[in-house]
Amino acid sequence: MDDRTYTADAAPGGTVTVAGWVHEIRDLGGIAFVILRDTTGRIQVKFEKEEMDDDLVETGLGLSRESVVSVTGDVEEEPRAPTGVEITPESVEVLSAADTELPLDPTGKVDAELPTRLDNRTLDLRREAGQAIFSIRGEILRAVREAFREANATEINTSKIVATGTEGGTELFPITYFGREAFMNQSPQLFKQLAAGSNLERVFETGPIFRAEEHNTPRHLNEATSIDFEGAFCDDDDAMEICESIVVAAYEGVAENCADELEALGIDEEFTVPERPFPRLSYEETIERINALGVLDDQLVWGDDLPTEGETALGADVGRHYFITDWPAEVKPFYIMDHDDDEALSTGFDLMHPRMELVSGGQREHRYEKLIEGLEAQGLDPEAFEYYTRAFRYGMPPHAGWAIGGERLIMTMLELDNIREAVLFPRDRQRLSP
Ligand code: ATP
Ligand code: MG
Numbered sequence: 001m002d003d004r005t006y007t008a009d010a011a012p013g014g015t016v017t018v019a020g021w022v023h024e025i026r027d028l029g030g031i032a033f034v035i036l037r038d039t040t041g042r043i044q045v046k047f048e049k050e051e052m053d054d055d056l057v058e059t060g061l062g063l064s065r066e067s068v069v070s071v072t073g074d075v076e077e078e079p080r081a082p083t084g085v086e087i088t089p090e091s092v093e094v095l096s097a098a099d100t101e102l103p104l105d106p107t108g109k110v111d112a113e114l115p116t117r118l119d120n121r122t123l124d125l126r127r128e129a130g131q132a133i134f135s136i137r138g139e140i141l142r143a144v145r146e147a148f149r150e151a152n153a154t155e156i157n158t159s160k161i162v163a164t165g166t167e168g169g170t171e172l173f174p175i176t177y178f179g180r181e182a183f184m185n186q187s188p189q190l191f192k193q194l195a196a197g198s199n200l201e202r203v204f205e206t207g208p209i210f211r212a213e214e215h216n217t218p219r220h221l222n223e224a225t226s227i228d229f230e231g232a233f234c235d236d237d238d239a240m241e242i243c244e245s246i247v248v249a250a251y252e253g254v255a256e257n258c259a260d261e262l263e264a265l266g267i268d269e270e271f272t273v274p275e276r277p278f279p280r281l282s283y284e285e286t287i288e289r290i291n292a293l294g295v296l297d298d299q300l301v302w303g304d305d306l307p308t309e310g311e312t313a314l315g316a317d318v319g320r321h322y323f324i325t326d327w328p329a330e331v332k333p334f335y336i337m338d339h340d341d342d343e344a345l346s347t348g349f350d351l352m353h354p355r356m357e358l359v360s361g362g363q364r365e366h367r368y369e370k371l372i373e374g375l376e377a378q379g380l381d382p383e384a385f386e387y388y389t390r391a392f393r394y395g396m397p398p399h400a401g402w403a404i405g406g407e408r409l410i411m412t413m414l415e416l417d418n419i420r421e422a423v424l425f426p427r428d429r430q431r432l433s434p
Pocket of ligand 2: 350357359360
């Protein structure tokens with residue numbers, strides 16, 4: 001449609017053709033208004049029944065909500081119209097008529113349940129808030145890419161069909177690969193390390209990860225978007241600094257370019273870019289602080305996972321993003337390096353938002369013998385990982401990296417209650433389509 005004008009650009013004094021959805025029809029008797037919506041906003045189309053051609057009035061007032069139409073007419077100033085202008089139509093063309101019964105109300109006046117919304121996602125995302133979330137998601141990906149490039153990292157894409165898992169066997173989705181067992185990748189971990197060991201040195205990827213999580217929770221998906229970084233000649237401190245800079249870049253991009261979207265979500269006033277550096281607590285300090293908060297029935301001891309209630313209480317106490325460092329080696333995966341002076345302590349770290357974990361990372365074990373020992377210590381078969389470990393025999397530099405859960409970043413930034421709000425077509429225990 002070459003001659004189409006966006007509703008936001010329709011200025012008084014000319015003839016335009018606008019196209020979009022019928023948002024609302026207000027029939028006041030002698031006069032009726034059709035509110036037309038497109039991606040940039042809304043415009044009022046005025047039908048004066050007595051003065052206009054009968055066919056035109058009939059077409060205009062016979063429109064069903066959410067039908068797609070194109071309207072040609074003069075734009076005039078009208079202070080009482082929502083955007084200060086209105087169109088007096090010369091012609092109305094129906095491009096696609098909508099059923100009169102809609103499964104949900106895209107004006108957002110009537111709330112719908114999340115499953116109904118997800119079943120009708122196209123309609124659902126015609127609501128302002130839905131459009132805002134996905135505009136912001138796009139901005140976050142743009143800002144993050146730019147920040148990675150400034151950090152000299154090259155964008156890569158790794159395979160999603162793999163021979164082994166990395167983060168524990170129970171969360172794997174098996175598939176059949178020409179008669180052999182294969183899996184959907186849980187994380188690009190091993191592949192991004194192999195890429196960092198090449199002359200690329202610093203790499204990043206934003207792509208899907210697949211986790212066969214058994215439970216439906218508000219912060220777990222079965223297919224999520226991971227924002228991954230891996231850098232040669234980086235240690236855990238370097239990796240944490242880069243991680244902070246990427247998270248802050250995402251917030252800055254949204255603060256600079258998404259004012260309208262933040263307003264549509266009702267969070268424009270409280271939106272703030274987190275300040276660097278983020279505080280760092282060792283795992284030991286973390287469990288001491290959680291114990292001191294007195295929210296758990298049993299005191300935490302060294303080696304325990306952090307229960308959600310403990311994480312939430314500590315998050316409220318810290319009140320901002322913070323790192324948990326120096327985790328017990330036994331709770332971190334085999335590829336994480338331990339501290340040289342204390343093998344019970346790993347270089348693994350997590351970045352926490354007050355509400356939940358956002359990132360896991362660490363320095364990686366780059367010494368071949370230690371890597372094999374680590375695999376064996378976790379009951380994994382080094383033979384099965386030979387495709388990965390062989391590169392460590394041909395000059396693997398020290399390296400470190402991390403993974404941000406993309407949807408968790410969006411969810412925490414935008415104060416969403418459920419992670420599914422941040423995904424177009426979420427995959428969970430019940431949901432495989434659309
Ligand atoms: P959690 O303990 O919260 O389930 P995890 O420690 O198992 O997360 P990692 O393997 O550390 O997850 O993955 C790195 C990041 O990817 C996490 O910090 C999180 O932000 C995100 N992530 C992991 N699993 C999921 C999931 N099932 N759904 C959404 N995001 C996820
Ligand atoms: Mg983790």
